Amino acid sequence: MGGSWWSARPTCTGTMLTSSVFTGLSWNPVDDVHALFTYPFMQHALAAGTIVAVMAGVIGWFMVLRRQTFAGHTLSLTAFTGASAAVLAGVPIVLGYFTVCGLGALALAGASGPRRSQGTESAATGSIQAFALGLGFLFVSLYHGVLNGLDSLLFGTFLGITSSQVLVLLVVAVVAIALVAVAARPLLFASVDPDVARASGVRVQLLGLGFLLVLGLSVAETSQITGALLVFALLVTPAATAQRLTTRPLAGVVLSVALALLVTWLGLALAYFSVYPVGFYITSLSFALYVLARVFA
Amino acid sequence: MLAQEFMRNALVAGSFVAIACGLVGWFVVLRAQVFAGDALSHVAFTGALAAAALGIDIRAGLFLATILGGVVMGALGDRARADDVVIGTLFAWTLGLGVLFLTIFTTNGSGSNGTAGVRVLFGSIFGLSTTDVRISVVLAVAAVAVLAVLGRPLLFASLDGAVAAAQGVPVRMIGLVFLGLVGLVAAQATQAVGALLLLGLLAAPAGAAHRLTGRPYLGLGLSALFAVGSVWLGLTLSYVFPTLPPSTMIISTAVGIYVTAMSLSPLRRLVG
Secondary structure, eight states: OOSHHHHTOOSSOSTTTGGGSSOOOOSOHHHHHHHHHHSHHHHHHHHHHHHHHHHHHHHHHHHHHTTOHHHHHHHHHHHHHHHHHHHHHTSOHHHHHHHHHHHHHHHHHHHOOTTSOHHHHHHHHHHHHHHHHHHHHHHHHHSGGGHHHHHHHHHOOOSSOOHHHHHHHHHHHHHHHHHHHHTHHHHHHHHHOHHHHHHTTOOHHHHHHHHHHHHHHHHHHHHHHHOTTTHHHHHHHHHHHHHHHOOOHHHHHHHHHHHHHHHHHHHHHHHHTSSSOHHHHHHHHHHHHHHHHHHHO | OTTSHHHHHHHHHHHHHHHHHHHHHHHHHHTTOHHHHHHHHHHHHHHHHHHHHHTSOHHHHHHHHHHHHHHHHHHHSBTTBOOHHHHHHHHHHHHHHHHHHHHHHHHHSOGGGGGHHHHHHHOOGGGOOHHHHHHHHHHHHHHHHHHHHHHHHHHHHHHOHHHHHHTTOOHHHHHHHHHHHHHHHHHHHHHHHOTTTHHHHHHHHHHHHHHHOOOHHHHHHHHHHHHHHHHHHHHHHHHHSTTSOHHHHHHHHHHHHHHHHHHHGGGHHHHO
16 A cells, blocks of 8 residues: 555656657758658647747736746646546546636635735645645546656646647637736736725736636646646746846737747757757756846846 | 554654644744745755666755755845745746656666656655654754754744844844755655645645744644644545545645634634
């Protein structure tokens, strides 16, 4: 008992390592770029990565502005719970992602409030996060066959993305970005100065809940590509870099999207030509950009 | 239940880990540094896997990474309280590194070692050896001793940093040492409940205590009590129902206590 369930695990993780089945980098960059677009799985991966990066760049900028990194991280971990619950229940994983991330957003909104102290609020967030992960682990251990998939749930895979998945991603991204675009002005106001915003009639509370829901939506979407543990890299790092470089909202959002796109494309390309996982490249590239921005700006 | 050696090991180690987590967690919640604890738990994952990839003792990597991580986080922030965005950016990258080490480890390691990632992430309290137990007892006692020495100035610095600094309390230094201590406790808890779940043991019992009372000593006591209770109840549940993983049960109990405390928080006026 206790632990015996995972000792029966077959050999090492397959999904993350197969990225090197194709030929390595040649000396001809044109050939390399051509090779990148040859296979349908890679075309899907690039399309999905692009959609996810644009969305994470926009939503992440607001998340960093609102100092909701902890909430965002907690939501991104609930994605793991959603996926494992869906696998256990035998329903499409996408359904699990969106349902559980939505529930997580509601729970987080309930835990935060204008009258709560920072300490108790963060304790509540931390408790929600640990509970969600514990549940996820329970689902995984109840479902004995998923073990090989555990790594890809947590750390993502860009292989095997279907064109229908890309379509779902696109629809969700358009909806989320449209919602944020509609609410952009009051959201910006409420994020920068909630007290003044409330005094001038902006419904700060409602906006906060709405934003958490959109954040949950985008996290659910992003984690399908990057895995639950690495969503955060696309959400927080490009946005944080952008906010160090400019304080103007529109320029900041555009820059954040551009940076997210850059690291996603480069990360996918590097992962394609090497044995190491895409998550490592995306996090390292975005972190390098952040350090550069801190040093030079 | 107590006749089984693995169960005795789990209960002893779990209790000491819980006491350390409960006490340190109370200060973590007081200082609103739960996110730093969250980051440290991920640093623990990377540290352990780096050690695994390099082929050295996992514990060495674990403790080195978390204590170092705590100190770095303390050094980066103003007044030893790192900015959430800085923490987030740092540990997003740390996780990426962890994935790299996991890949290196699973590529080089034999199939039987393929579970290391899962063990680090979700703990293996039933797999602790007698040596592990001894280490966790010693470390828990050390952590509590440091906290006992640090307690009063730490409380002062946490409640009102400016006044404490004016009175000559080395606020920044205390913050650094405290984050290092959180790192130590995080590494210890990783062995019991895993890197991903230790936040529950740090935040939930302490959060419950803060809901129930504002008095420091009573709160610290309650927090440790809740943490130990969660470990005991969680282990028992997992023993009775073998399909339920122990770490999930421990965390669920802790969160259950937190939710109960939240609904009871009107009682706070009675307790003080």
